[in-house]
Amino acid sequence: MANDKNNKKNKSKQKWNVNLNPTDPNNRKTTAYYLLVIVGIVMFLNYFIFPSYLTPATKEVTYSEFLTEVKKGDVSEVKLEASKITFVAADANGKKNVFVTGIVEDPTLVTRLEAANVTFSKDIPTEASPIMTLLLTWVFPLLIFWVLGSLLGKQLAKKMGGGAGGGALSFGKSNAKVYVKAGDGKKFSDVAGQDEAKEALSEVVDYLHQPQKYQAIGAKNPKGVLLVGPPGTGKTLLAQAVAGEANVPFFSISGSEFVEMFVGRGAAKVRDLFKEANEKAPCIVFIDEIDTIGKKRDNGGYGGGNDEREQTLNQLLAEMDGFEENKGVIILAATNRPESLDAALLRPGRFDRRVPVELPDLAGREAILKVHAKNYKMDPNIDYNTIARATSGASGAELANIINEGGLRAVREGRTAVNQSDLEESVETVIAGYQRKNAVISPKEKEIVSYHEIGHALVAAKQTNSAPVHKITIIPRTSGALGYTMQIEEGEKSLMNKEELFNKIVTFAGGRAAEEIIFGNITTGASNDIEQMTKIARAMITRYGMSDTFDMMQIETQTNKYLGGDTSSNVSAGMAERVDQEVLDIIKKAHEKAGILLSENIDKLHELSHHLLIEETITGEAFMRILNS
Numbered sequence: 001m002a003n004d005k006n007n008k009k010n011k012s013k014q015k016w017n018v019n020l021n022p023t024d025p026n027n028r029k030t031t032a033y034y035l036l037v038i039v040g041i042v043m044f045l046n047y048f049i050f051p052s053y054l055t056p057a058t059k060e061v062t063y064s065e066f067l068t069e070v071k072k073g074d075v076s077e078v079k080l081e082a083s084k085i086t087f088v089a090a091d092a093n094g095k096k097n098v099f100v101t102g103i104v105e106d107p108t109l110v111t112r113l114e115a116a117n118v119t120f121s122k123d124i125p126t127e128a129s130p131i132m133t134l135l136l137t138w139v140f141p142l143l144i145f146w147v148l149g150s151l152l153g154k155q156l157a158k159k160m161g162g163g164a165g166g167g168a169l170s171f172g173k174s175n176a177k178v179y180v181k182a183g184d185g186k187k188f189s190d191v192a193g194q195d196e197a198k199e200a201l202s203e204v205v206d207y208l209h210q211p212q213k214y215q216a217i218g219a220k221n222p223k224g225v226l227l228v229g230p231p232g233t234g235k236t237l238l239a240q241a242v243a244g245e246a247n248v249p250f251f252s253i254s255g256s257e258f259v260e261m262f263v264g265r266g267a268a269k270v271r272d273l274f275k276e277a278n279e280k281a282p283c284i285v286f287i288d289e290i291d292t293i294g295k296k297r298d299n300g301g302y303g304g305g306n307d308e309r310e311q312t313l314n315q316l317l318a319e320m321d322g323f324e325e326n327k328g329v330i331i332l333a334a335t336n337r338p339e340s341l342d343a344a345l346l347r348p349g350r351f352d353r354r355v356p357v358e359l360p361d362l363a364g365r366e367a368i369l370k371v372h373a374k375n376y377k378m379d380p381n382i383d384y385n386t387i388a389r390a391t392s393g394a395s396g397a398e399l400a401n402i403i404n405e406g407g408l409r410a411v412r413e414g415r416t417a418v419n420q421s422d423l424e425e426s427v428e429t430v431i432a433g434y435q436r437k438n439a440v441i442s443p444k445e446k447e448i449v450s451y452h453e454i455g456h457a458l459v460a461a462k463q464t465n466s467a468p469v470h471k472i473t474i475i476p477r478t479s480g481a482l483g484y485t486m487q488i489e490e491g492e493k494s495l496m497n498k499e500e501l502f503n504k505i506v507t508f509a510g511g512r513a514a515e516e517i518i519f520g521n522i523t524t525g526a527s528n529d530i531e532q533m534t535k536i537a538r539a540m541i542t543r544y545g546m547s548d549t550f551d552m553m554q555i556e557t558q559t560n561k562y563l564g565g566d567t568s569s570n571v572s573a574g575m576a577e578r579v580d581q582e583v584l585d586i587i588k589k590a591h592e593k594a595g596i597l598l599s600e601n602i603d604k605l606h607e608l609s610h611h612l613l614i615e616e617t618i619t620g621e622a623f624m625r626i627l628n629s
């Protein structure tokens with residue numbers, strides 16, 4: 001309810017918030033911290049622990065006692081040091097012990113020792129050998145230090161997504177590199193769907209395989225290819241697969257690393273990167289998040305710009321222009337803000353090719369689910385198509401996450417393979433958060449939520465051209481949703497007509513309308529519905545030309561196709577007012593229609609709501625059975 005998610009078609013990003021950005025500047029802090037701890041441990045061992053192993057337990061005695069022992073002839077060996085005298089003396093049983101005493105100005109000592117026939121030796125024989133000392137105090141700690149260091153370094157490299165592996169803080173090697181070879185042997189077959197992108201990139205692979213074929217005809221090497229698309233759609237994966245298919249080294253760095261990790265050295269790092277790439281050619285250089293260095297340089301005048309970034313960008317442009325045409329260094333770059341890139345980057349001879357990497361369609365989603373399912377033990381009867389239909393708008397990364405969540409759930413439930421219910425539950429988990437099994441909700445609230453959700457479902461079912469109800473639940477979720485109605489489209493929809501859009505708005509209004517009819521009062525539970533329906537109504541007027549007043553005039557433009565969200569208005573203030581009025585009219589009409597549909601079916605509204613209140617979750621089939629009985 002609050003935040004209820006009864007619409008899978010929605011592509012708003014908050015809903016699919018899976019953070020895959022591997023670059024975490026905190027890593028550096030953590031590493032420095034580990035380093036301090038290691039140094040601390042080594043120092044501790046050196047000063048407190050090892051000495052006690054090296055020096056046998058000694059007993060402190062007075063100088064006169066020492067002289068007495070010498071006189072008695074019990075002392076066999078003596079070591080004179082700057083600040084103390086260590087000596088070995090036998091006790092009553094003839095067992096040798098080590099003693100220590102302070103230095104006293106005593107010119108007669110040597111004579112006395114000679115008289116007692118005591119050996120002067122530099123080392124007390126019972127002390128550890130010098131090799132042992134060296135091993136314990138230096139070699140051993142340094143070894144620990146080195147092993148831990150290189151382990152940490154590797155971990156760091158992994159965390160940074162194969163990016164700045166040997167970055168600023170790498171231990172093992174001192175000549176840190178900004179990039180690592182990390183093709184991981186990925187192939188095109190690891191990338192599901194994305195057929196058009198693969199086709200576009202297969203030319204790059206072919207070029208790397210047989211450059212002569214292209215050179216013979218005089219065709220130039222494709223220098224830079226820009227992969228453009230929303231987050232998590234597999235851009236990095238595609239770049240790795242190109243390297244894998246062509247069997248060439250893969251260098252990768254993320255734009256944000258240039259800016260964050262190598263403050264003041266961005267340009268130098270670009271130079272390094274290309275120097276290395278030139279040596280290893282043919283190869284692939286992958287620059288993720290290129291928009292962070294390649295942003296438009298339009299902060300005109302007054303040095304408001306970011307000099308550091310600009311130098312880095314200039315160096316990148318210079319390198320791209322500089323490297324020999326047919327050397328075989330191909331640069332792939334990824335971004336989800338193509339509109340913000342500096343035009344200089346897009347000029348011929350630089351990133352002059354653009355490969356769209358879009359969100360997967362139905363078939364693509366099914367294929368991605370299957371590719372990832374290969375790494376898990378799955379029940380053979382899983383219907384991937386249903387899962388794919390329920391996840392319209394999900395990216396490849398999110399689908400991968402759904403499979404993994406399903407795996408985790410199967411383990412939690414003590415099963416040995418992932419089944420359909422695990423996947424369905426994990427879809428909901430990814431969309432709405434985990435179930436809050438012991439959330440405290442009053443019986444009255446539960447009743448309201450039941451009517452609200454059935455309100456949505458009933459309105460949806462009573463309209464033609466609206467997606468079938470798949471599941472209704474009033475089990476609260478960690479996202480704050482108190483319940484939701486899940487609708488799943490029968491197939492893939494690329495176009496929506498005006499009636500379908502309007503019906504969707506009516507369905508959103510169904511929850512609130514049910515509350516009004518049954519309780520004569522309204523709650524905050526419709527807040528998410530309100531947000532969604534307003535968005536659709538607004539888009540109908542401002543972007544889809546579905547109003548009589550404005551005909552086919554575009555009123556708003558979306559500033560970023562991939563990240564959604566922002567729109568910019570193209571109309572005068574006076575017009576904007578009329579737009580708002582039109583949006584309001586649609587919403588009012590929809591709200592009214594929802595009320596009428598529910599009033600006409602009030603018996604079913606009661607019956608279904610009571611059923612849901614008892615069952616807490618009902619399937620689409622059960623819902624239809626009761627509705628049609």
Ligand SMILES: Nc1ncnc2c1ncn2[C@@H]1O[C@H](COP(=O)(O)OP(=O)(O)OP(=O)(O)O)[C@@H](O)[C@H]1O
Nearest residue numbers: 190191192231232233234235236237368396397400
């Ligand atoms: N088409 C696909 N086939 C198989 N797996 C995919 C696909 N798309 C995404 N994935 C999964 O999602 C993960 C993240 O994808 P990747 O990092 O390549 O996305 P990206 O487009 O580079 O994202 P971003 O823009 O956030 O960097 C991949 O490691 C893979 O597990």
Ligand SMILES: [Zn+2]
Nearest residue numbers: 001004511529
């Ligand atoms: Zn609702």
